[in-house]
Amino acid sequence: MLNFPRTVRLTTKREFQQAFQQPCKVSNHYLLALFKPNQRSYPKLGMKIGKHLIKRAVDRNQLKRIIRESFRHHQEVLKGLDIVVLIRSKCRPLEKKIWRNDIDALWQVLLNSLKTV
Numbered sequence: 001m002l003n004f005p006r007t008v009r010l011t012t013k014r015e016f017q018q019a020f021q022q023p024c025k026v027s028n029h030y031l032l033a034l035f036k037p038n039q040r041s042y043p044k045l046g047m048k049i050g051k052h053l054i055k056r057a058v059d060r061n062q063l064k065r066i067i068r069e070s071f072r073h074h075q076e077v078l079k080g081l082d083i084v085v086l087i088r089s090k091c092r093p094l095e096k097k098i099w100r101n102d103i104d105a106l107w108q109v110l111l112n113s114l115k116t117v
Helices: 014-018 057-078 096-116
Strands: 024-027 031-037 044-047 083-088
Touching: 014 031, 014 044, 014 057, 014 083, 024 096, 031 044, 044 057, 057 083, 083 096
Parallel strands: 044 083
Antiparallel strands: 024 031, 031 083
């Protein structure tokens, strides 16, 4: 399944609050992922990309599209997790390739941390 329907998104305030309560964390240079196991056979993704960290809406939306695209390609291996992706610090707009490599690396760190638990 390589789409991004509403069922694989964290949409409600309650879902986000649950994801923020005692989550496991992994991070890399630009991004932080909070994740918790869920009782479903599929992952759910939420994103928090603030205006104060990336000023231009165009750049924020581009980053969200890149995260969603990468998530779609990794859904099968991220089964059973609620994941919230946050940007770590203020940064200048980066090229798509750099963002994509960063988010793909984040998924690998997340999967490696699951194997060690």
